[in-house]
Amino acid sequence: MRHLSDTIARLSARHAMPHGSAPAATRLAPLPDFGSNPGQLKAWRFVPEKLPAGAPLIVVLHGCTQTAAGYDQGSGWSDLAEREGFALLYPEQQRANNPNLCFNWFVPGDIARDGGEAESIRQMVAQMVADLAIDPARIFVTGLSAGGAMTSVMLATYPEVFAGGAVIAGLPFGCATTMPEAFDRMRGHGIPGDAALAGRVRGAAAHQGEWPLLSVWHGNADATVAPANMDALVGQWRTLQDLPAAPTATEQVDGHTRRLWCDRAGKPRIEAFTIAGMGHGTPIAPHVGGGGTAMPYMLDVGISSTDHIAAFWGIAELQTSSHVGSHPAAAEPAVERHAASPFAAVPAGVAKTIDDALRSAGLVR
Numbered sequence: 001m002r003h004l005s006d007t008i009a010r011l012s013a014r015h016a017m018p019h020g021s022a023p024a025a026t027r028l029a030p031l032p033d034f035g036s037n038p039g040q041l042k043a044w045r046f047v048p049e050k051l052p053a054g055a056p057l058i059v060v061l062h063g064c065t066q067t068a069a070g071y072d073q074g075s076g077w078s079d080l081a082e083r084e085g086f087a088l089l090y091p092e093q094q095r096a097n098n099p100n101l102c103f104n105w106f107v108p109g110d111i112a113r114d115g116g117e118a119e120s121i122r123q124m125v126a127q128m129v130a131d132l133a134i135d136p137a138r139i140f141v142t143g144l145s146a147g148g149a150m151t152s153v154m155l156a157t158y159p160e161v162f163a164g165g166a167v168i169a170g171l172p173f174g175c176a177t178t179m180p181e182a183f184d185r186m187r188g189h190g191i192p193g194d195a196a197l198a199g200r201v202r203g204a205a206a207h208q209g210e211w212p213l214l215s216v217w218h219g220n221a222d223a224t225v226a227p228a229n230m231d232a233l234v235g236q237w238r239t240l241q242d243l244p245a246a247p248t249a250t251e252q253v254d255g256h257t258r259r260l261w262c263d264r265a266g267k268p269r270i271e272a273f274t275i276a277g278m279g280h281g282t283p284i285a286p287h288v289g290g291g292g293t294a295m296p297y298m299l300d301v302g303i304s305s306t307d308h309i310a311a312f313w314g315i316a317e318l319q320t321s322s323h324v325g326s327h328p329a330a331a332e333p334a335v336e337r338h339a340a341s342p343f344a345a346v347p348a349g350v351a352k353t354i355d356d357a358l359r360s361a362g363l364v365r
Helices: 004-015 068-075 078-082 116-132 145-155 179-187 194-202 228-238 305-313 348-360
Strands: 043-048 057-061 087-092 139-144 164-167 213-219 248-253 256-262 268-275 283-284 296-302
Touching: 043 068, 043 078, 057 068, 057 078, 057 116, 057 145, 068 078, 068 087, 068 283, 068 296, 078 087, 078 305, 116 145, 139 145, 145 164, 145 194, 145 305, 164 305, 194 228, 213 283, 213 305, 228 256, 228 268, 248 296, 268 305, 283 305
Parallel strands: 057 087, 057 139, 139 164, 164 213, 213 268, 283 296
Antiparallel strands: 043 087, 248 256, 256 268
């Protein structure tokens, strides 16, 4: 008899909308050989025609049902990389690992240092550094949803590798290690406290140096990953670095709230953008800077997370919007989400079937 988790995964994969279909043309090239690859991931890269010596490297992790090429097209990262002169690495999930192409952010074997998907991504980074003479002090990682949660994993397990990270609609490291826990955490239930979460980062790697910079983005209307995860993620890294509970500054940026935490020397360490009215996805502004393309989970809300993240990391100039006033809030795609699923969007009828099965089994409330 199949396990319930396997049945859920198969149902979700069969009925999920094909939001992640790769565009017909892509600027990405494969990175075929990069190590033992214990997580069995694919790897793609983008290298500008004129890449300066000692250029930065950005690792970009797609969300569920997406591909590397699709996320690049939507986010505009390769446009920004071409303009500013840095390289991109796109790890890509395979259906053999997860039927909905989600990075396995809650599977113990994939989120520990020196093993699984986390180790595969580290190996990709090492290969890019060797191939392109990347500046090892300017390596960054970002991702959406499951890719955002995997970004948290990489920052915790390899903090010496990354100068900064950006988590978009993701979750804190170590908040779940089973599927039922993943369901609960995505709904905002049972999230450990700040001190416990900070302890899990400390225990993930023997790190004595400065912690990576962190940029966090979340829509306050996200029905897939509860916004409580944003506060937990900020609390995890704020507690880890002994930063005050109250932000150093709060401001409005293009109609959205940005909070900033600085250390005792006044250096920015964490920023958190709350995107007003936005559902589950990456905030983009196709008319500005990094650009991008509006599509499911790539939401035009008049602010480019791509541009702002790169500016926060200090690797690009921020392009300002020519639009004046507030921008319309982007809702989630017209597909009802199984809000607790660690996989992807599913049609309403299937979501109810899965939810009923989980409740009958006593796995969710």
